[in-house]
Amino acid sequence: MLEYTEQMAEPFSSAIEVTAATTTTTTKKNKNKRRFSDEQIKSLESMFESETRLEPRVKLQVAKELGLQPRQVAIWFQNKRARWKSKQLERDYSILQANHDNLAGKYESLKKEKQALVIQLQKLNDLIKKPKEEGQGSAQVTATSCKDGDKGETTVKSDSSMGISGHSLGVLSDEDSAIKTDYFGLEEEHYLVSMMDPADDSLTSPEDWRSFDSDGLFDQSNCGYPWWDFWS
DNA sequence: CTACCTGGAGGATTTACCTCA
DNA sequence: TTTGAGGTAAATCCTCCAGGT
Numbered sequence: 001m002l003e004y005t006e007q008m009a010e011p012f013s014s015a016i017e018v019t020a021a022t023t024t025t026t027t028k029k030n031k032n033k034r035r036f037s038d039e040q041i042k043s044l045e046s047m048f049e050s051e052t053r054l055e056p057r058v059k060l061q062v063a064k065e066l067g068l069q070p071r072q073v074a075i076w077f078q079n080k081r082a083r084w085k086s087k088q089l090e091r092d093y094s095i096l097q098a099n100h101d102n103l104a105g106k107y108e109s110l111k112k113e114k115q116a117l118v119i120q121l122q123k124l125n126d127l128i129k130k131p132k133e134e135g136q137g138s139a140q141v142t143a144t145s146c147k148d149g150d151k152g153e154t155t156v157k158s159d160s161s162m163g164i165s166g167h168s169l170g171v172l173s174d175e176d177s178a179i180k181t182d183y184f185g186l187e188e189e190h191y192l193v194s195m196m197d198p199a200d201d202s203l204t205s206p207e208d209w210r211s212f213d214s215d216g217l218f219d220q221s222n223c224g225y226p227w228w229d230f231w232s
Numbered sequence: 233c234t235a236c237c238t239g240g241a242g243g244a245t246t247t248a249c250c251t252c253a
Numbered sequence: 254t255t256t257g258a259g260g261t262a263a264a265t266c267c268t269c270c271a272g273g274t
Contacts, residue, residue, distance in 0.1 A: 035242070035269085053261090074260090075244060082262070083242085 036076070040066045044073070048080050 036044070043066055047054070054062065054077055063070040 056259090072243080076242095078261075079242070079244085082264095085262090 036066075036068070040068065044076055044080070048077065048084075052081055052084075053077065 035041075043062070047062060051058075054073065059070050059073050062068075063073045066073070068076075
């Protein structure tokens with residue numbers, strides 16, 4: 001920012017002279033262009049802070065008070081609005097850039113965290129599977145009925161000997177309980193395994209997740225999927 | 233020092249568009 | 254509906270000045 005010096009002010013005793021020089025001819029239109037005084041700028045700045053546009057009546061009054069032409073005041077406000085706007089854009093850009101960098105950092109750390117959890121999950125799955133394979137042998141027959149998204153009670157059919165016993169009443173027989181335990185044991189395993197699969201590819205590229213509102217990112221209310229399924 | 237060059241700041245102009253009487 | 258005046262934003266011009274070489 002340039003400072004208005006006495007040296008600059010010296011050749012022109014008043015802004016009115018400047019104006020007169022700038023408006024009389026076209027060839028010399030900018031010959032005597034000089035900056036406004038500190039006082040004039042200060043006054044214009046404070047007016048701009050309270051109101052970015054001037055009513056014609058106020059403009060005339062301000063021009064009179066500052067010894068400027070109303071046209072000069074109007075032009076000063078025009079330039080001020082334009083240049084303020086462009087600086088504001090720069091500020092907004094900086095803020096967005098900082099937010100983006102921050103979000104990208106969070107994304108990367110969550111990605112790593114998820115990766116570590118997946119590995120841990122795989123190890124746990126292996127631990128769960130081993131004892132089953134060793135101890136149960138052919139007991140996995142019922143596992144074939146466990147399809148994606150199926151719920152236990154609707155897929156476990158009772159055989160003819162059971163009739164409409166416990167199922168329709170919502171009461172579990174001992175056999176049912178056994179089946180259910182087995183079933184849910186398997187379902188849990190299935191569930192755990194399913195967590196390994198990417199449920200949604202919509203957020204796998206920065207282009208996609210960048211469009212997301214970061215505030216909603218950690219909202220766990222979208223039930224049904226574990227939150228880490230969004231981060232593959 | 234002095235001269236020259238260059239980039240930024242800021243006052244002013246031009247142009248296109250909008251609103252309103 | 255048309256028209257002219259007045260206002261604005263955006264782009265640009267033009268001058269001045271500080272700082273580097």
